[in-house]
Amino acid sequence: MVNRCPSWEALDVGKAPPDGPAAFCADLSHSSLLAAYRAGYYPFPAPDEYARALNEVVYGDQVEEGRIPLVGDESADPYAVSWWSPDPRPVLPVSAVHLSRSLARHLRNRLPWWTSLDLGFERVVRECRTDRVPQWLTDELITSLVRLHDLGHAHSVEVWEDGDLVGGVFGLLIGPVFSMDSMFFRRPGASKVAVTDLAVRFAQAGGVLLDAQRDSPLVRSLGGVLLTRQEYVRLLRSTPRDSLPMPAVTLPASRLAQPADTCSPDGPATH
Secondary structure (H helix, E strand, O other): OOOEEOOOOOOOHHHOOOOOEEEEOOOOOHHHHHHHHHHOOEEEEOOOHHHHHHHHHHHHHHHHOOOOOEEOOOOOOHHHEEEEOOOOEEEEEOOOOOOOHHHHHHHHHOOOEEEEEOOOHHHHHHHHHOOOOOOOOOHHHHHHHHHHHHOOOEEEEEEEEOOEEEEEEEEEEEOOEEEEEEEEEOOOOHHHHHHHHHHHHHHHOOOOEEEOOOOOHHHHHOOOEEEOHHHHHHHHHHOOOOOOOOOOOOEEHHHHHOOHHHOOOOOOOOO
16 A cells, blocks of 8 residues: 655654665655755656656555655656665764875865855756766756755855866755765865865854765765764754854865864955
8 A cells, every 4th residue: 555645744764765765756846855854865856757667667566565655745746756865874974074195285285276155056056967877966956956055955065276166065954964965076186175175164053964865985085984864863853953054255275184173164255
C-alpha cells in the first residue's frame, strides 16, 4: 500500500533507507525545498524523461509497497524528483576544515584570489550546472534556490581572480548546519578555497557543521567525517533556526592559509 505523507514534517526520516531514495515528491517550490532540508532531506530532480521513467521502473515496486513514501500533492508526478537522506551523513565540522599544505603555500605565495559572500549567488549556481552530467540543477530547482537566496536562506561563497569568478560553493543555511548543494572551480583548488572560506564565515556566525550531502575524496581532504543520520537530524532540531548573519566582507583568500585564529572575516572590505 502506498505510503503518502501530507508534508515533510509528517515524515519519519529515521525509517529511510541508508543509501537510496528516501522519498519521492514533485514539489520543488521554495517552501517545499526549505521544509525538506529542515527535515534532513535534499533533492535530486530527474534531468530528463528517461531518468524520470527509470525512477519509476527501479523504485516503483517499493513505492507501491509503502517502503518509499510519497510526499505532497497526489495529482503531481512523484517520480520527477527523488529525495535523499544518507546514513551516515558526510559532514565537515567548521573547526576542522583545512587546506592542504601545497594549496596553502600557493595562496601565500602566488595566488591573488579574493573571496566574497553572496555577490553572485545565481552565477555560482549556474556555473555549478555547466557541463555537469546528470544535470540535476533543473530550471525549476534554480528558480526556487534563487527565491530562497532572496529570502535569506540560501547563500554562496565566491572566489575571484582579477575580477573573474574562478570558483564557488552554494547551499542552504539550516540553523547550525549549512547544507552544501554544489561547488565548482575554474582554477585548480578554487572550490576547496570556497568551502574553507565558507567554514570560516559560518563559524563566525555560530555555525557548527557544513553538510557535504555526498561523500567524496574532496570532502575527506578538507576534513570531512561521517555522522549518523540520527545525530545529524538531532543537530538540525537542537538549535533555533535563526543564526547570526555570516560576515559579508570581501577578503584576500591568502588569509585562509594562516592559523585559524588569524583569519576571522571581521575587517573592512578591501576589494
